[in-house]
Amino acid sequence: MEKIKQLQQDFAAFLAQTDFGGNPKELYEPIAYTILQSGKRLRPMLCLLANDMFGGEEQEALWPALALETFHNFTLIHDDIMDKAPMRRGMPTVYQKWNADIAILSGDAMLAKAFQYALQPKKGADLAHLLGKVAIEICEGQQMDLNFETLGNVTIPEYLEMIRLKTAVLLATALQMGATVAGADEADITHLYDFGINLGMSFQLQDDILDLYSDVATFGKKHGGDIAENKKTYLYLKALELASEKDRRRLEYLFTLRMDHDEEEKIEEVQALYDRLHVKEAVEKVMLDYDRRAFAELDAVGLPEEKKAHLRTYAELLSGRKK
Amino acid sequence: MEKIKQLQQDFAAFLAQTDFGGNPKELYEPIAYTILQSGKRLRPMLCLLANDMFGGEEQEALWPALALETFHNFTLIHDDIMDKAPMRRGMPTVYQKWNADIAILSGDAMLAKAFQYALQPKKGADLAHLLGKVAIEICEGQQMDLNFETLGNVTIPEYLEMIRLKTAVLLATALQMGATVAGADEADITHLYDFGINLGMSFQLQDDILDLYSDVATFGKKHGGDIAENKKTYLYLKALELASEKDRRRLEYLFTLRMDHDEEEKIEEVQALYDRLHVKEAVEKVMLDYDRRAFAELDAVGLPEEKKAHLRTYAELLSGRKK
Numbered sequence: 001m002e003k004i005k006q007l008q009q010d011f012a013a014f015l016a017q018t019d020f021g022g023n024p025k026e027l028y029e030p031i032a033y034t035i036l037q038s039g040k041r042l043r044p045m046l047c048l049l050a051n052d053m054f055g056g057e058e059q060e061a062l063w064p065a066l067a068l069e070t071f072h073n074f075t076l077i078h079d080d081i082m083d084k085a086p087m088r089r090g091m092p093t094v095y096q097k098w099n100a101d102i103a104i105l106s107g108d109a110m111l112a113k114a115f116q117y118a119l120q121p122k123k124g125a126d127l128a129h130l131l132g133k134v135a136i137e138i139c140e141g142q143q144m145d146l147n148f149e150t151l152g153n154v155t156i157p158e159y160l161e162m163i164r165l166k167t168a169v170l171l172a173t174a175l176q177m178g179a180t181v182a183g184a185d186e187a188d189i190t191h192l193y194d195f196g197i198n199l200g201m202s203f204q205l206q207d208d209i210l211d212l213y214s215d216v217a218t219f220g221k222k223h224g225g226d227i228a229e230n231k232k233t234y235l236y237l238k239a240l241e242l243a244s245e246k247d248r249r250r251l252e253y254l255f256t257l258r259m260d261h262d263e264e265e266k267i268e269e270v271q272a273l274y275d276r277l278h279v280k281e282a283v284e285k286v287m288l289d290y291d292r293r294a295f296a297e298l299d300a301v302g303l304p305e306e307k308k309a310h311l312r313t314y315a316e317l318l319s320g321r322k323k
Numbered sequence: 324m325e326k327i328k329q330l331q332q333d334f335a336a337f338l339a340q341t342d343f344g345g346n347p348k349e350l351y352e353p354i355a356y357t358i359l360q361s362g363k364r365l366r367p368m369l370c371l372l373a374n375d376m377f378g379g380e381e382q383e384a385l386w387p388a389l390a391l392e393t394f395h396n397f398t399l400i401h402d403d404i405m406d407k408a409p410m411r412r413g414m415p416t417v418y419q420k421w422n423a424d425i426a427i428l429s430g431d432a433m434l435a436k437a438f439q440y441a442l443q444p445k446k447g448a449d450l451a452h453l454l455g456k457v458a459i460e461i462c463e464g465q466q467m468d469l470n471f472e473t474l475g476n477v478t479i480p481e482y483l484e485m486i487r488l489k490t491a492v493l494l495a496t497a498l499q500m501g502a503t504v505a506g507a508d509e510a511d512i513t514h515l516y517d518f519g520i521n522l523g524m525s526f527q528l529q530d531d532i533l534d535l536y537s538d539v540a541t542f543g544k545k546h547g548g549d550i551a552e553n554k555k556t557y558l559y560l561k562a563l564e565l566a567s568e569k570d571r572r573r574l575e576y577l578f579t580l581r582m583d584h585d586e587e588e589k590i591e592e593v594q595a596l597y598d599r600l601h602v603k604e605a606v607e608k609v610m611l612d613y614d615r616r617a618f619a620e621l622d623a624v625g626l627p628e629e630k631k632a633h634l635r636t637y638a639e640l641l642s643g644r645k646k
Binding site: 023101142143 | 345346347349350401404405423424425427428429430431432434435436438439442447448451452454455456458459462463465466467469470
């Protein structure tokens, strides 16, 4: 835990000394506003922990860590425009606080900045290449997500591929970048990457659950927002799979109602239906399965257990294995 | 001219063999749609010509050339959302043909792809670094442009700084990238960069003129579009400078009218006012001054004249010195 706290502090200090200012201020204020909001710093932490595990220099790994956090925040700014999300981390989103044009443009600048940060260390070209790859994958994932809004029948494999691209690959790349900076061998980098993929899948399913089964104070988003927006999450797809013909038709109908309908009532009815079908438990089972696979990949990394301890602890904390 | 045609063909062939496809198709179709439209390929040509001038390998320079064209098209896709431009090169813009979400996302993917292309040659890290720098400058320029829409008093120096950032730096960077790939020395790269800046300023002023003093068939955009959208171009700012108090007030009033007003009538009145004040001639004078400065920088490059001939010819063709 000491190591985790230290890396968190080091990253916070690195962020604090980074200059996010510039002119015109309309371009730069949203960047600082977004990136300096308190966040879990999950991707930087995965990068720093992976680098530390293989004995890499922290000073070098702070750059890809910053690149990852900047990149991640760029995706949030642009996604929030598309999702018309008013709030994020309990604060107004950039497109809401400023406007969509500014949100597009500061996002673009952040994406460019992310590449600049990634290029700083000795292995900069490799890191920038990984960033380019993951950036394109995430665009693919987001486009799939947008397609799902209007698509009649989304399958569970399609949904899983979407969250792999939209969420999991970035966690995997964060680990890969950290290990790359440290000069880890290819086989270990691949295990760590696959650890990240499975962990990411597990986290996203957890997010799907938390969107409904948590409250706004702890999660920072509106309760049942996915249902209100007719998002075809794993919960919804699993419910369709488990439902009787009659329930299925009702659920599909509810997911055609637009925002102007009584939102609370709709969320309540869907939740009652999910509860009756034990959807939450079914999704948790799949989530835990990804979780198990993730840690099997970590086990396979060719390092003594004590080297993996910090990353393991960190991932366990996040996945709720450890409180 | 043979060399210019050959490089144009080589770049066209390189583009044709590049795979812009992928899934989901909603993400990739707009990319191919935009980048495969016929365009001048100005930035790739500047890159290839600069590389050729210093005896660089064409095969290496084709990558930054592709990066520049991809990057440039990304800026068009995003700018068209912000400018609500329905047409570009005589074709519907991406946000118009698909929608704004798709335009945001395919633009993002193109920006990431541009970095991937820039990273391909041996000097990839340097090229990606230059791309990152210019990308941020262009965002600054576009934000200034957006600010000007609502700003009461834009000065001529502010306008010039905006077009430097929004247009000129990318032409300069194209030359810089080509010369960098070829291993030119710093002093020459700087002269070439400054050549690009001045050429870019001249081109943008020419564009400002052409927006009003040309027709849709040859220019591919609506005649007087800048006036219809109340864009404070150099023409407008120069007119304010030259106008009597009465004309100035009238012009400022006309530039507060929104689209729902009779557009044609407004464009005609503004044009008549410009003509009376000889605004076109005044802007042309400034344009030619940038043009002169550009070629003085080219003269200063430490190479025998015959090495500069192709780039000189190409730039002269574009700036209208040579027909």
